[in-house]
Amino acid sequence: MRRFRPLDHLILLLGAAFLLAPVLMAFLSSTHAAADIHMNGLYLTPGTEGLATYKKVLTQKGGFTGEVTGARMALNSLILGLGFALGKLIVSMLAAYGLVYFRFRFATPIFWGIFTTLLLPLEVRIMPSYQVMSQLGALNTTWGLIVPLLASATGTFYFRQFFKSVPDELLEAARIDGAGPWRFFAGILVPLSRPMMAAIFIIMFVYGWNQYLWPMLMTTDERFFTLMRGIKTILQVWVGSQIPDYNEAFALAVLAMLPPLGVVIVFQRLFVKGLTESDK
Amino acid sequence: MTASPQTAAPPAKQAQFDHRWTPWAFVAPQLLIVAIFFYWPSVQAVTSSFYLEDPFGFGASFVGLDNYREALGSAEYRQIAGFTAFFAATVTALALGLGLLLAVKADAVLRGAGAYKTALISVYAIAPPVVGLIGMMMFDMHIGPFTRAAALIGWDLKVGIDYWDTAIALITVAVWKQIPYNFIFFLSGLQAVPAAVREAARIDATSRWRQFRDVTLPLLAPTAFFLLVINITYALFDTFGIIDVMVKDKPANNPITLVYKVYLDGFKGNDIGGSSAQSVILMVVVATLTLAQFRLIERRVHYG
Numbered sequence: 001m002r003r004f005r006p007l008d009h010l011i012l013l014l015g016a017a018f019l020l021a022p023v024l025m026a027f028l029s030s031t032h033a034a035a036d037i038h039m040n041g042l043y044l045t046p047g048t049e050g051l052a053t054y055k056k057v058l059t060q061k062g063g064f065t066g067e068v069t070g071a072r073m074a075l076n077s078l079i080l081g082l083g084f085a086l087g088k089l090i091v092s093m094l095a096a097y098g099l100v101y102f103r104f105r106f107a108t109p110i111f112w113g114i115f116t117t118l119l120l121p122l123e124v125r126i127m128p129s130y131q132v133m134s135q136l137g138a139l140n141t142t143w144g145l146i147v148p149l150l151a152s153a154t155g156t157f158y159f160r161q162f163f164k165s166v167p168d169e170l171l172e173a174a175r176i177d178g179a180g181p182w183r184f185f186a187g188i189l190v191p192l193s194r195p196m197m198a199a200i201f202i203i204m205f206v207y208g209w210n211q212y213l214w215p216m217l218m219t220t221d222e223r224f225f226t227l228m229r230g231i232k233t234i235l236q237v238w239v240g241s242q243i244p245d246y247n248e249a250f251a252l253a254v255l256a257m258l259p260p261l262g263v264v265i266v267f268q269r270l271f272v273k274g275l276t277e278s279d280k
Numbered sequence: 281m282t283a284s285p286q287t288a289a290p291p292a293k294q295a296q297f298d299h300r301w302t303p304w305a306f307v308a309p310q311l312l313i314v315a316i317f318f319y320w321p322s323v324q325a326v327t328s329s330f331y332l333e334d335p336f337g338f339g340a341s342f343v344g345l346d347n348y349r350e351a352l353g354s355a356e357y358r359q360i361a362g363f364t365a366f367f368a369a370t371v372t373a374l375a376l377g378l379g380l381l382l383a384v385k386a387d388a389v390l391r392g393a394g395a396y397k398t399a400l401i402s403v404y405a406i407a408p409p410v411v412g413l414i415g416m417m418m419f420d421m422h423i424g425p426f427t428r429a430a431a432l433i434g435w436d437l438k439v440g441i442d443y444w445d446t447a448i449a450l451i452t453v454a455v456w457k458q459i460p461y462n463f464i465f466f467l468s469g470l471q472a473v474p475a476a477v478r479e480a481a482r483i484d485a486t487s488r489w490r491q492f493r494d495v496t497l498p499l500l501a502p503t504a505f506f507l508l509v510i511n512i513t514y515a516l517f518d519t520f521g522i523i524d525v526m527v528k529d530k531p532a533n534n535p536i537t538l539v540y541k542v543y544l545d546g547f548k549g550n551d552i553g554g555s556s557a558q559s560v561i562l563m564v565v566v567a568t569l570t571l572a573q574f575r576l577i578e579r580r581v582h583y584g
Contacts, residue, residue, distance in 0.1 A: 168293060
């Protein structure tokens with residue numbers, strides 16, 4: 001039996017406080033008036049201005065940008081998150097299936113061609129990627145925001161590992177029943193992959209929702225702004241203002257972090273499993 | 281270390297389809313996306329790193345290795361490279377150390393383990409710019425709790441004005457964001473240690489510290505190496521959003537990393553050739569890191 005050790009709990013409590021206190025402060029401060037925050041600093045107690053602030057941030061145009069409301073930015077973030085997760089799921093499952101379940105010429109060079117993308121993150125080729133998109137006329141479009149982010153083969157890597165661990169007997173049995181590649185994929189492999197698909201969908205949704213640099217470059221038209229882009233804008237507006245809108249900035253931050261936070265807490269087990277079992 | 285059935289590499293498929301054209305239909309979407317959005321820009325980065333582009337858009341002239349020479353020769357670039365290395369090393373060491381400490385403790389306690397786990401994991405999913413915004417407020421010169429706490433001990437913390445004060449704020453915030461990730465991996469590594477091994481260690485070891493050093497740490501070594509590369513990559517690239525928000529477009533007197541410089545020179549300074557040369561330099565660095573990581577994963581997969 002292990003004894004109760006107060007020191008262990010103290011360290012864990014301090015760690016949890018260090019990680020959670022700033023988040024809690026951001027949320028609680030968003031319910032106070034900007035002038036009060038300016039005078040008294042950040043709050044660890046709830047205030048009374050919360051409803052008004054969130055209503056303003058969600059609905060008022062020009063609160064900080066001029067043309068978009070917070071609700072519109074949240075919708076754009078949702079489109080980016082869901083579109084990215086769905087796109088990643090479809091493209092990577094198909095590619096992994098093709099690579100694992102078929103014997104064909106050029107399979108090896110294709111494998112390397114796809115997995116080389118894991119070597120270089122988007123950040124290091126950001127300038128030429130932007131130029132390519134501008135040549136394609138894809139600036140300020142939804143597809144231009146989502147599709148280039150699909151170029152990294154992380155999802156394909158996950159599914160390849162998973163498909164390789166599926167017993168060979170399944171395919172043999174399906175063949176005896178006369179199933180071709182499409183029927184085997186849709187009728188057996190996809191239903192079998194459901195837990196894996198759910199885990200990857202969650203991880204990719206958070207990844208897409210959290211994108212910052214790429215949307216910032218790709219969208220100059222405010223109708224396409226995401227919440228992350230809104231955060232950048234609200235801070236730029238601050239320069240020169242008497243009392244910055246601390247409360248509105250915090251409210252925007254809360255809106256931007258709520259969905260990822262909720263997803264990770266609700267689907268904690270699935271999230272951790274997907275993350276650790278697939279190695280990156 | 282010996283191979284265990286759970287971690288052994290899955291064997292290559294024995295049963296496969298022998299269709300000639302069908303596989304192409306499956307890999308086509310991925311290939312198309314990779315070709316247009318990965319290879320085309322990557323090749324373009326390498327090409328334009330050898331050219332000097334006219335700032336007004338009147339063509340470009342071939343300058344050979346000039347852009348590289350200029351980047352590597354400039355004092356500013358070397359200073360930023362130095363800071364980037366320092367930043368990456370500090371963030372990695374602190375985030376790994378604290379993540380490991382918390383994982384070991386969360387693994388040791390019985391009561392409240394689930395609640396601690398949720399609390400320590402949850403902030404993982406918060407985006408870098410949001411983290412940057414919250415961090416900026418925590419270190420704000422008027423309202424920031426950290427600034428006020430520092431003032432109590434007579435330290436006048438000037439984040440955004442003083443170079444090293446800003447560096448401390450950036451490092452604190454970057455570490456804060458990365459602890460949960462390391463915690464998740466260390467904890468799952470610890471929980472994969474078989475009960476029999478733990479029991480034997482508890483009986484043999486004279487102290488908890490020896491038990492940790494002689495048994496737990498060696499078993500966690502593969503996880504730690506894997507995380508080392510992930511953390512360095514994180515510090516180099518994923519901190520962009522934090523830095524962009526915290527230095528607020530005023531990088532003049534503030535510490536920035538190499539990726540931020542690529543962005544500044546390319547998009548704010550319109551120096552496409554110089555920015556591309558810096559991109560290529562970073563590509564070499566990150567490709568080397570990732571290849572090292574692949575080899576480690578492979579070894580971990582084969583030998584447990």
